[in-house]
Amino acid sequence: MxxxxxxxxxxxxxxxxxxxxxxxxxxxxxxxxxxxxxxxxxxxxxxxxxxxxxxxxxxxxxxxxxxxxxxxxxxxxxxxxxxxxxxxxxxxxxxxxxxxxxxxxxxxxxxxxxxxxxxxxxxxxxxxxxxxxxxxxxGVCEGQQLDMTFETINDISITEYINMIRLKTAVVLGGALKIGALIGYADDQDADLLADFGVNLGIAFQLQDDILDVYGDPEKFGKQVGGDIISNKKTYLLIKAQELADSETAANLSRWLTATGFNATEKVAAVTDIYNHVNVRQYAEAEMRTYAEKSFAALEKIKLPEENKQYLREFADGLLVREF
Amino acid sequence: MxxxxxxxxxxxxxxxxxxxxxxxxxxxxxxxxxxxxxxxxxxxxxxxxxxxxxxxxxxxxxxxxxxxxxxxxxxxxxxxxxxxxxxxxxxxxxxxxxxxxxxxxxxxxxxxxxxxxxxxxxxxxxxxxxxxxxxxxxGVCEGQQLDMTFETINDISITEYINMIRLKTAVVLGGALKIGALIGYADDQDADLLADFGVNLGIAFQLQDDILDVYGDPEKFGKQVGGDIISNKKTYLLIKAQELADSETAANLSRWLTATGFNATEKVAAVTDIYNHVNVRQYAEAEMRTYAEKSFAALEKIKLPEENKQYLREFADGLLVREF
Incomplete structure (x- = not known):
């Protein structure tokens, strides 16, 4: 290989x-x-x-x-x-x-x-x-449209969010893998399973990206930590935190979301405190693990030699843990 | 039929x-x-x-x-x-x-x-x-790009202009006819000839449109006469008139092209006078006839019953003369 x-x-x-x-x-x-x-x-x-x-x-x-x-x-x-x-x-x-x-x-x-x-x-x-x-x-166009729409509305569910990242980011990974498999003479069932592997891996990867924005090591992550918080980006963490927050915490979060002229470092610290308070990281990591497991489950069913599956497992592991 | x-x-x-x-x-x-x-x-x-x-x-x-x-x-x-x-x-x-x-x-x-x-x-x-x-x-995208580019430059040749309208307007007629012919089990040669018929007819039709803007009967044409003149649109008439004009006429035309705050009716009348002075209409009609003839010549070679060719001839005639 x-x-x-x-x-x-x-x-x-x-x-x-x-x-x-x-x-x-x-x-x-x-x-x-x-x-x-x-x-x-x-x-x-x-x-x-x-x-x-x-x-x-x-x-x-x-x-x-x-x-x-x-x-x-x-x-x-x-x-x-x-x-x-x-x-x-x-x-x-x-x-x-x-x-x-x-x-x-x-x-x-x-x-x-x-x-x-x-x-x-x-x-x-x-x-x-x-x-x-x-x-x-x-799918990619639908995902882009949903991403733009979601920026303008406030009551997005986690289900809607996952669907958006599936379309915007993950389906193209599944599509690329499926097409490659068919060119390599895989049968339809294996091609579908590999697509499943790719789509679920893509969702897990995007959820990881959401987590890393707040909890990642800035040197390994390569992006400004808290960038999503500063720009009020609708991530898994923000949507889930809004869902989990009691009324006082929700009001506090809402104040930061509507604040203008804020100090960026202060906003990142305050919103991270809220995230920690409602334990949003553990929910996000559990969700990410769910999709990673779906991905690996699809992989197991593919009729490929163990060695080839191991290659894909290592590829997925590399994607999912390298940046923490 | x-x-x-x-x-x-x-x-x-x-x-x-x-x-x-x-x-x-x-x-x-x-x-x-x-x-x-x-x-x-x-x-x-x-x-x-x-x-x-x-x-x-x-x-x-x-x-x-x-x-x-x-x-x-x-x-x-x-x-x-x-x-x-x-x-x-x-x-x-x-x-x-x-x-x-x-x-x-x-x-x-x-x-x-x-x-x-x-x-x-x-x-x-x-x-x-x-x-x-x-x-x-x-082709259509290339034509649209050329049309936008030509609006910003002043030394377009007639050859470049015809190529632009071929791409922007005519190739889609040829493409539609060719695809329809193939679905109808035409052989490749007949499909190509029908495409040729369509592309050349499309160019003739667009040249007619340029002529009608200035010389058309406003009631039959359904558009404001002189609209292209008012907006300085690069049409066959304008490009050819610039090519045919002596230096005095060219300077006069150029003044109208760069004029601001003009009276629209006056501009249309003045530019039409210039067009008449250099006989641009006869060049445009000759060019239009050239493409119409190419179109009919391709049609003649198609292996179809005379009745079917007559149908296409009448269709083309309807397109090319109905609006004068």
Missing amino acids: RQLDELQSLIANAVSDLKFPEYPAELYEPIKYILALGGKRMRPALLLMACDLFGGDVNAALPPALAIEVFHNFTLMHDDIMDNAPKRRGKTTVHAKWNNNVAILSGDVMLIEGYKLMMQVRGNILRTVLDIFNDTAV | RQLDELQSLIANAVSDLKFPEYPAELYEPIKYILALGGKRMRPALLLMACDLFGGDVNAALPPALAIEVFHNFTLMHDDIMDNAPKRRGKTTVHAKWNNNVAILSGDVMLIEGYKLMMQVRGNILRTVLDIFNDTAV
Whole structure:
């Protein structure tokens, strides 16, 4: 089995070899620009990994893996407009460097280019692969819409939140793994199980991200601790804390959520105190474990040699514990 | 053969029967809204017409025809953001009724929904049909980008202009006809010829539109005469007039193009005088005839009964002369 870093560098090379027309420059330059910003290329690497684990030809899986990466970058290009984000991976975002219209239209072309790449599979799985890609793509858009909607409303349930992160973050991992498995000649049942593994792992990973924002080691986490608290981001911790809080604690939390002109460090400390007071961390970790266990349970049922399953287990363990 | 109005109402009914999820409402409501605005449904009707002319089952062609209509409305939703247009078919545009983010994301989902509908063809033409759809979709985006770019530069050639309208307007007519023909079991050669018919007819139609803006009967044309002149739109007439003008006329034209606070009626009259002075109308009509003839020449070569070709000829004649 190929190691993750080997798969990632296969993708990195294939991304830099991708060819787009020169004309019209305003349409294709932004595509080259965002794809060159780098990133861990985790989603396409998962597609290759799935193909490899079932004994398939990794080179045959490269175009669909690139499709997943191009699709992912299309969502980033449009999300950055919607979030009004000035930076992406430390560089100016496309809409800020060019303008919104360029970012809209270049993004549209990237989605189409994603389909062109995804179609480069053998004929007998073409329809199935595209069905998965369609469902994945719609799911990601639904997740992005829910994420934006949730920022404007206050009574989101944990069920709704988990559904949102499943759509926005997790389905694309499941979709990439399932497509890779099918290219590697997995049967439908194994492909579904691997998708299940990916989706549940993705949810667990996002819940971990929510926990790390508050309780992570800032040096290992690589982000500002408390960033979600400062921006009032609707995370598992915030939603669950609101649910668990008695009326006095809820009022206190609400004051911090509506405060303006606050001291950031003070707000992070105060909201963390509230989180600790209602023991929200233990709920979040239990929820995360639930999804990790679902993920591992799906993995157990896959008809693969123990060695291959162990590879996936270690991959998942690496994702889920490395940053605490 | 079914009449155009019958095909148009088939489409209209199928569009109103289209089902989208209820949730998230912000994602799917705008799609239902823009599709309900109506329009002539000409593009999908052409797809059905092509299928019908080759003796295919029009019902089998309905989902791909809807794909073309959903795709077309995706481009309208995104174009309206880019053009900052407040109205579409007399109703508030999606980005104005909701906001830009909603229009971006709902448009993205429409493009995916277009693929889902387009995939509803028999297996042995799936890849070919999607290849055509991909090329069409990329072409339309390239055309829209060129149209935006051309608004900001002054030395566009007629060749570049024709290429832009080919991409922005004509390729989707060719693509719709070609896909319909293939669904109707046309051979590849006939499908290509019908696409050629459609693309050249589309270019002729757009050139006619440029001419009608200045020389059309306002009652028959249904638009304000001189609208393109008032907004300095880069049309065939303007580009060709700049090319034909002597230095004095060019300076006069340039003054009107850079004028601010002008009287609209006066500007339309003055620019029309310049157009008449350089005889631009005869060039435009000659160019339009060239593309109409290319269109009819492609039609002649198609292996279809004379009666069916006559149907297409009359359809084209109807498009090209009805509004003068």
